[in-house]
Amino acid sequence: MRYLPLTDTDRTEMLRVIGAPSIDALFADVPEEARLTGPIHGLPNHASELAVERHMSALARQNLVAGEVPFFLGCGAYRHHVPASVDHLIQRGEFLTAYTPYQPEIAQGTLQMLFEFQTQVARLLGTDVANASMYDGSTACWEAIVMARRVTRRAKAVLSGGLHPHYVSVATTMAKFTGDDVHASLPELAAEGDIETLIAAIDDDTSCVVVQYPDILGRIADLSELAAACQAKKALLIAVVTEPVALGAIRSPGEMGADIVVGEGQSIGVGLQFGGPYVGLFGCKEKYVRQMPGRLCGETVDAEGKRGFVLTLSTREQHIRREKATSNICTNSGLCALAFSIHMTLLGEKGLRGLAEANHLAASAAADRLAQVPGVELVTPTFFNEFTLKLSREARPIVRELADRRILAGVSLGRLYPGIQALEKGLVVAVTETATAEDVETLATALEEVLA
Structure with a gap:
């Protein structure tokens, strides 16, 4: 039995107040072909729990594992x-059921873990500082673009053709609501990437250049020249890493001068899981730390001089005035960050x-x-x-x-x-x-x- 507490009268009044002609109008941004017009194909309207389990198991067996x-x-x-010890440790009660660490006096384990995570990520990405994780790689990329606009007070973002198209899609979708001018291109089936093209595209209106490393085709470029070109025009270089294991073999983007380095941490400690949940990585130069989204955990001492951990920087919208917030993505993937940190520690x-x-x-x-x-x-x-x-x-x-x-x-x-x-x-x-x-x-x- 479905639980539907609202009557037709309630719904009509709610639509009147917000000025929408119908419930369907609320989904105008969802493409027509993606909307359901009836029940899900292949599923009966009513079935026993046992029948549903058997049906869903049969569907699952069609997957290639x-x-x-x-x-x-x-x-x-x-x-x-992923070592078995990772899954064993993240399922300990103090981690599995922990909520966000707003109260340092009762969340020392979580805060210390996030502090260690930040240290690992900063060293991996080659940045001065890293935050306590983001939702995933694509939204971390978008948050970096918005951060670049705050730093430079410009709105033109130049995206490499080698940037993952899903990351490009997130950026162009979000830019509809912020007014950012996103310039994206397509990759070419060629041995070399588009570094020279990106350098030529930088002008006085450019807030940032976004490049993937290695890129969507697997190509690895030296980012030093691009970083210098960005610096000459007072634009920021954002490097996106979707395969962090690569940084065990190649130079980090931070070493080559990237101002902001973001990425997807799934490769370390987190299984494929049908596409999520994953964990976003975010690091930057120290001089930009106050514009960094998310949260930053720090080490301190208490009144008795004992080592402890606190939220040092927290600029999400529920913590400060909304107009001062650097991010409205209110999820950091804490458990996935823990898995990342455990696996990295074991390695x-x-x-x-x-x-x-x-x-x-x-x-x-x-x-x-x-x-x-x-x-x-x-x-x-x-x-x-x-x-x-x-x-x-x-x-x-x-x-x-x-x-x-x-x-x-x-x-x-x-x-x-x-x-x-x-x-x-x-x-x-x-x-x-x-x-x-x-x-x-x-x-x-x-x-x-x-x-x-």
């Missing part, structure tokens, strides 16, 4: 081995470097093998654990055919950029430490057959 098939998906969400610096090396070696071997397949061209000669192939025909139906053979071959650019003919033959392949040599050979053999 990442750990049971050759798996090469990436593009912002990566399969890594340590040596372990992270070893994990990064294992990823790169596995990806390099896979790229060499796949490049031998007739009809396959390696687009990105330098990469970390993710590279782009150009196939002899459209990649999207090939990915589907390989999925029918129980091989998750990668992400087709036609899926990420529908309708863009120049990209439809592109296939992005991610190879982590979880992919075996046998998995790679299975993919190569199947690819030879479907392209023949």
